[in-house]
Amino acid sequence: MYYNELRSPAVVQTGRDILKNIDWILKDAHLYFSNKILITQQILFDEYKEQLNVNEFSEIIFIRGGETAEAVEVAGKLSGLDAILLGFGGGSVIDVVKYCATKCDIPFITIPTTLSNDSLCSSVARLTFNGRKRSYPAQGPLGILIDFGVVRHAPKKLTLAGVADVVSNLSAVKDWQLSNKNTGEPINELSLMLAKAAPAPLFKYKEKDLDSDEFLHDLATGLILSGMSMMMTGNSRGASGSEHLISHAIDEYFPDRSTIHGLQVGWAHLMVEKLCRKDNDSYKTLKKFFDNIGLLDILEDNVKWKEDEFMGLVPYAKTIRKRYTILDTL
Ligand SMILES: [Zn+2]
Numbered sequence: 001m002y003y004n005e006l007r008s009p010a011v012v013q014t015g016r017d018i019l020k021n022i023d024w025i026l027k028d029a030h031l032y033f034s035n036k037i038l039i040t041q042q043i044l045f046d047e048y049k050e051q052l053n054v055n056e057f058s059e060i061i062f063i064r065g066g067e068t069a070e071a072v073e074v075a076g077k078l079s080g081l082d083a084i085l086l087g088f089g090g091g092s093v094i095d096v097v098k099y100c101a102t103k104c105d106i107p108f109i110t111i112p113t114t115l116s117n118d119s120l121c122s123s124v125a126r127l128t129f130n131g132r133k134r135s136y137p138a139q140g141p142l143g144i145l146i147d148f149g150v151v152r153h154a155p156k157k158l159t160l161a162g163v164a165d166v167v168s169n170l171s172a173v174k175d176w177q178l179s180n181k182n183t184g185e186p187i188n189e190l191s192l193m194l195a196k197a198a199p200a201p202l203f204k205y206k207e208k209d210l211d212s213d214e215f216l217h218d219l220a221t222g223l224i225l226s227g228m229s230m231m232m233t234g235n236s237r238g239a240s241g242s243e244h245l246i247s248h249a250i251d252e253y254f255p256d257r258s259t260i261h262g263l264q265v266g267w268a269h270l271m272v273e274k275l276c277r278k279d280n281d282s283y284k285t286l287k288k289f290f291d292n293i294g295l296l297d298i299l300e301d302n303v304k305w306k307e308d309e310f311m312g313l314v315p316y317a318k319t320i321r322k323r324y325t326i327l328d329t330l
Contacts, residue, residue, distance in 0.1 A: 006232055009121065011109075011143040014220050016213070018147035019051040019111070022086065025145060026109075033107075035083035039063060039074070039097050044089055044113060048150065052088070065092035068129040068136075071099040078104045084142070086111060090158070091119045091126070091261070098125040098138040109143035114154035115162040115219050117262050118239060120144055121227025126261075133251045140231050146220045148213050157302060159210055159219070160295045161262025163202055166222035167286070168243050168265045169195040169229075171272055175241030179324035188237075194229035195238030198222040207294035242276065242317070242325035243268040249316035250305070257304045266295060267303040271310040276326045 011029040018025070026036075035058040038045075042062045045052065061077075063070055078085070078100055085108040087097030094110050101108035102125070110120045119126065125138040151159070173196050179185040201218040209215045229238040236244070246268035250258045258264065270290070273283040290296045305313070314327050 004232070006228075007140055008228065008231070009141050009143050011145075012224065013144075014146040014148065014217055016148050017051075018145050019048055019150060020054040022052075022111070022145065023055040026084075026143075029143070031084065031142070033082060033084040035059065035081055036086065037061060037078070037081075037083050038086045038088060039093065039100075040088040041065060041093060044093075048088075057086070058083075063093060063096055065089060065096050066128055067096075068099075068127040068134060071096045071125075071127055072103075075100040075103040078106060080104070081106065084109065088113065090114045090154075091117055094119055095125040095127055095138075098141075099127060099136055102136070102138045105139075107142040108139075109145060110141045111145045111147070111150075113150050114158040115146070115151050115216065115223060116154070116158040116260065117162055117165045118223045118226040118230075120146075121224045122230050122236070122239075123227075123234060124230075124236065131255060133248070140227070144224060146216075148216045151216060151220075152211055156210065156294065157260065157263065157298045160293065160298050161260045161266070162219055162223060163262070163293060164266025164269065164290075164295060165239075165262035166202060166219065166226055167199045167289070168241075168269045169198050169226055169239050170282075171243045171269045172237070172239050172241035174277070175323075175325040176237050178326060178329075182329070183324050185324060188233050191229045191232040191238050194225050194232065198225035198229070198239075202293075203289055206292045210294070237323075241323075242272050242327045245317035245320045245323065245325060245327060246272070246310075246313050248320045249313055252320065253316045259302045259304065263299060263302050266290065267299050267305065268310075270299075271307065272326060275307075275310055276314075276330060 038057040038060045087094045088111040112120045125136045180187045226239045230236045247264035
């Protein structure tokens with residue numbers, strides 16, 4: 001065995017009018033299954049009924065999304081089926097679909113309604129169990145279909161959360177390189193390259209560009225490359241460093257003060273550059289970009305933590321997982 005095996009999606013399609021062409025896209029990619037099951041939320045189905053109904057589904061399952069208990073229940077119904085699952089929704093729907101697909105060994109396609117985080121193409125499903133977020137290992141998607149007409153309508157704060165999640169790779173990559181230097185942890189250079197390349201095209205955009213196809217395409221690209229970087233190593237090393245540990249610590253220990261994943265990660269990224277790495281150039285560049293794209297105001301309104309509380313979160317972050325980062329050098 002000389003090559004690395006990488007299970008990449010068989011079909012990735014972005015653009016306009018994707019939703020009403022799902023059947024055609026699957027046929028064109030030679031993906032035929034006895035059962036094609038749409039899993040979504042009732043409210044989303046009602047909103048996009050006209051376009052979705054152009055396609056044929058053998059069954060439509062409505063879920064609330066986000067909870068392990070519901071995911072286990074749905075997986076119970078799907079076990080043993082020759083089917084493909086189509087997950088249409090935000091991260092909470094897609095994570096349930098991923099969990100079910102993995103448990104039942106059924107392929108799945110993600111059709112996100114928001115570009116709020118890299119869960120649309122990653123090997124982890126995040127679901128709530130007993131009020132706390134838990135990570136479950138998951139298989140990657142067979143396909144990713146992104147309809148700009150749909151994701152364009154997502155709330156601005158979700159789109160910007162996606163931007164912050166992709167951009168946080170720059171922090172994760174620094175942590176990986178630091179660990180390589182200080183602990184000898186091996187680096188998968190190709191995975192690192194993908195993680196680092198993912199956010200690069202985003203820095204040219206401003207707040208006025210958020211609705212453009214070009215921006216949405218670059219954001220989708222970033223999220224997918226980020227996911228591919230993770231699938232290459234089988235873990236999230238290139239896309240999740242100290243800034244993610246801080247965000248996970250907030251979810252775990254202070255759920256009442258937590259907010260959208262990407263926004264927490266974005267805030268933690270700024271704080272890590274300023275207070276931990278003390279890298280003033282990186283901090284200034286990041287802050288300027290966040291300001292240009294409208295993210296700074298969104299962080300101000302949504303993140304319930306202040307700069308002088310950040311260092312207090314570090315001991316909690318260190319308990320989250322065994323992953324060497326800048327936090328270990330403080
Ligand atoms: Zn993330």
